[in-house]
Amino acid sequence: MAIETGLIALGSGLAIGLSAIAAAVAEKEIGVAAVGAMAEKEELFGKGLILTVIPETLVIFGLVVAILILNLAK
Amino acid sequence: MLKPQEMSSVIITGSKNMQETVIRELHSMKILHIVEHSKNWIADIGMPLENAPRLSEILVRIRALSAALGIRDNKTKLEVKSISEIDSTAKKIAEGLGIYTDELKKIDEFFSKSQALRNELEILKGIDIPLESFANYRNLAYFTGFIKIKDMDSLKKELQKTTQKFMLFESTEGSRAFIALFIDIKNKENANGILQKLNFSGINFSGIQGQKGTAAQNLKKLEQESSRLLKRKDEIGKKIEKLAEEHKSFLIASNEFLGGQLEKAEAPLKFASTPSSFLIKGWIPSNDLDKSIDRLNKAAKNRIFVHFEPAKKQDKVPVKLKNPAYAKPFEFFLDLYSIPSYREIDPTFFIFLTFPIFFGIMLGDVGYGAASLAAFLLLRRKIPKAKNFFNILILASFVTVLFGFLFGEFFGYEFMHPTISREHEMFRLLYLSIAIGVIHVNLGLALGFINELKSHGFMHAVYAKASWIVLELGIALLALTYFRIILISPFIGAAFLGLSILMLLKGEGVKGLIELPSILTNVMSYARLMAIGLSSVILAVIVNEQAGEFFHRGGFFVLIGILILAIGHAINIMLGLLGSFLHSLRLHYVEFFSKFFHGGAKKYQPFGAKDE
Numbered sequence: 001m002a003i004e005t006g007l008i009a010l011g012s013g014l015a016i017g018l019s020a021i022a023a024a025v026a027e028k029e030i031g032v033a034a035v036g037a038m039a040e041k042e043e044l045f046g047k048g049l050i051l052t053v054i055p056e057t058l059v060i061f062g063l064v065v066a067i068l069i070l071n072l073a074k
Numbered sequence: 075m076l077k078p079q080e081m082s083s084v085i086i087t088g089s090k091n092m093q094e095t096v097i098r099e100l101h102s103m104k105i106l107h108i109v110e111h112s113k114n115w116i117a118d119i120g121m122p123l124e125n126a127p128r129l130s131e132i133l134v135r136i137r138a139l140s141a142a143l144g145i146r147d148n149k150t151k152l153e154v155k156s157i158s159e160i161d162s163t164a165k166k167i168a169e170g171l172g173i174y175t176d177e178l179k180k181i182d183e184f185f186s187k188s189q190a191l192r193n194e195l196e197i198l199k200g201i202d203i204p205l206e207s208f209a210n211y212r213n214l215a216y217f218t219g220f221i222k223i224k225d226m227d228s229l230k231k232e233l234q235k236t237t238q239k240f241m242l243f244e245s246t247e248g249s250r251a252f253i254a255l256f257i258d259i260k261n262k263e264n265a266n267g268i269l270q271k272l273n274f275s276g277i278n279f280s281g282i283q284g285q286k287g288t289a290a291q292n293l294k295k296l297e298q299e300s301s302r303l304l305k306r307k308d309e310i311g312k313k314i315e316k317l318a319e320e321h322k323s324f325l326i327a328s329n330e331f332l333g334g335q336l337e338k339a340e341a342p343l344k345f346a347s348t349p350s351s352f353l354i355k356g357w358i359p360s361n362d363l364d365k366s367i368d369r370l371n372k373a374a375k376n377r378i379f380v381h382f383e384p385a386k387k388q389d390k391v392p393v394k395l396k397n398p399a400y401a402k403p404f405e406f407f408l409d410l411y412s413i414p415s416y417r418e419i420d421p422t423f424f425i426f427l428t429f430p431i432f433f434g435i436m437l438g439d440v441g442y443g444a445a446s447l448a449a450f451l452l453l454r455r456k457i458p459k460a461k462n463f464f465n466i467l468i469l470a471s472f473v474t475v476l477f478g479f480l481f482g483e484f485f486g487y488e489f490m491h492p493t494i495s496r497e498h499e500m501f502r503l504l505y506l507s508i509a510i511g512v513i514h515v516n517l518g519l520a521l522g523f524i525n526e527l528k529s530h531g532f533m534h535a536v537y538a539k540a541s542w543i544v545l546e547l548g549i550a551l552l553a554l555t556y557f558r559i560i561l562i563s564p565f566i567g568a569a570f571l572g573l574s575i576l577m578l579l580k581g582e583g584v585k586g587l588i589e590l591p592s593i594l595t596n597v598m599s600y601a602r603l604m605a606i607g608l609s610s611v612i613l614a615v616i617v618n619e620q621a622g623e624f625f626h627r628g629g630f631f632v633l634i635g636i637l638i639l640a641i642g643h644a645i646n647i648m649l650g651l652l653g654s655f656l657h658s659l660r661l662h663y664v665e666f667f668s669k670f671f672h673g674g675a676k677k678y679q680p681f682g683a684k685d686e
Contacts, residue, residue, distance in 0.1 A: 056602070056657070
């Protein structure tokens with residue numbers, strides 16, 4: 001395997017991995033607050049759930065970028 | 075559909091002596107959503123009816139009994155009608171239960187008390203002298219405690235040097251020996267000195283006082299008593315269970331009946347009231363208005379006054395969503411989020427259209443869809459309470475099967491030639507997802523336009539919502555000229571862009587400008603339709619490949635292959651269901667709703683109707 005291909009794979013992995021870490025950190029904070037709020041008021045489940053998954057978009061962007069990078073290898 | 079049930083504001087007023095009749099009639103009609111009155115300078119809130127304290131007292135007792143008997147169900151066919159009957163039966167049950175609980179308490183007390191005695195007897199059981207020997211003597215002293223076994227001989231020698239008048243009892247326990255030393259009181263100090271030198275650790279026995287016979291005998295007696303009481307405890311537990319079984323229906327029915335009675339008795343707390351009159355404000359669906367007022371007047375023999383009028387613009391109207399039966403389950407998503415206000419569009423129908431499609435694209439596998447369809451059909455029968463939720467999932471699973479045929483997937487295996495392959499044509503699917511995003515977001519903007527049109531007029535709707543569409547046009551024109559697909563000056567696109575920004579600034583102020591990039595991220599967010607699906611497919615393919623290797627080896631390995639298939643796909647279905655559900659929901663709540671939805675209305679809850 002050529003070194004270029006390896007670098008492309010590495011870049012693509014970094015794109016998804018780092019964005020996943022970012023999403024995880026963001027979701028952790030929101031999740032903590034959401035669970036806290038839900039303990040006080042159960043009706044907030046819906047809003048809490050939605051707020052918690054909002055940063056998930058970061059991973060999706062990461063994945064799109066990763067696929068775009070992988071496409072360079074073809 | 076699209077609009078909630080039309081409501082009319084109703085005011086009922088009359089003299090105090092009609093109050094109870096009106097309450098009884100309203101409670102059985104289950105039609106009026108009462109608006110709670112708050113105390114002001116004209117009228118105070120009403121007083122509960124006379125029987126309210128007694129009702130709540132009995133209700134508390136019934137609930138305490140239900141809790142003590144561990145009754146959790148809430149369904150019964152039995153009906154109880156008389157309060158005094160409930161009261162007397164509840165007392166009888168409480169008496170029967172009281173005897174058992176008292177006895178249980180005594181048994182528990184015995185166990186906690188006898189624990190100390192048991193510990194002492196355990197230590198003493200190796201020493202064969204009656205327990206009454208450990209008393210106070212005039213010319214005898216005794217020591218009890220532990221020393222090391224290897225020091226026993228030197229202890230005996232030392233003692234014999236001082237006196238012959240002693241008795242030493244011993245029992246060994248590991249490397250220690252328990253000793254009971256009885257010695258002439260004159261030699262108490264000497265003995266003490268010797269024992270201290272040998273690192274003697276003394277123990278005081280306080281629990282055994284008054285006991286007769288040897289420790290071993292006492293211990294045996296204690297064990298017998300304990301096992302008898304344990305058996306008795308089991309018996310009582312069974313008797314309580316029997317009692318619970320016997321009175322279950324009665325307690326559930328009483329709880330329900332009393333709850334209803336108490337609701338009636340406490341209703342005046344929501345009314346406006348003067349010393350001699352009452353006034354009830356509320357809302358009734360306009361369809362039922364005439365019928366309801368007739369019924370009320372008849373019940374009160376025309377001795378009350380009822381005023382009604384359609385909802386005014388500034389009124390906070392309780393909202394009863396009105397949707398056809400097929401879209402009704404999707405109201406669940408609004409309950410979870412927020413009820414749309416009276417004058418805005420009810421998006422339930424649009425969720426019904428798009429939610430299953432998004433879900434289907436993400437899960438998109440004939441096998442997964444069929445498996446989840448079967449599971450949800452089964453669960454719907456098992457848990458009728460969550461019927462709406464499962465109806466949504468059943469529809470979504472069905473659409474999943476349809477998309478499975480489009481993608482040609484069966485448990486990740488390409489069983490037919492796909493119209494569009496999720497595994498190999500990522501980019502086609504990505505573009506498709508973004509296109510769906512553009513359509514969905516613009517649908518949201520269009521709904522937003524209608525909402526603004528109704529609430530703030532045409533110009534504001536143009537500035538606040540149509541501006542976004544102009545913005546999209548500008549971006550699209552710029553992109554098309556950049557890629558030389560159409561040959562016009564890029565300034566035309568830029569002009570559209572500038573125009574939209576000005577419109578937004580007028581419509582939404584600076585907040586609108588900050589939101590500008592959101593249109594792009596919103597649309598990009600629909601890439602998850604492809605992304606979630608892709609990850610689900612790839613996982614399925616990996617599971618299949620792993621299992622395939624084992625199948626090739628043959629023999630015993632086939633079993634392992636089957637196991638991998640079963641566990642792998644089960645996990646992937648769970649992940650897929652959770653992901654598809656949440657992300658589809660999120661696309662609605664975040665990307666779609668943010669374009670038009672305000673919400674925050676109160677749900678229509680008629681007086682007398684049970685919470686679902």
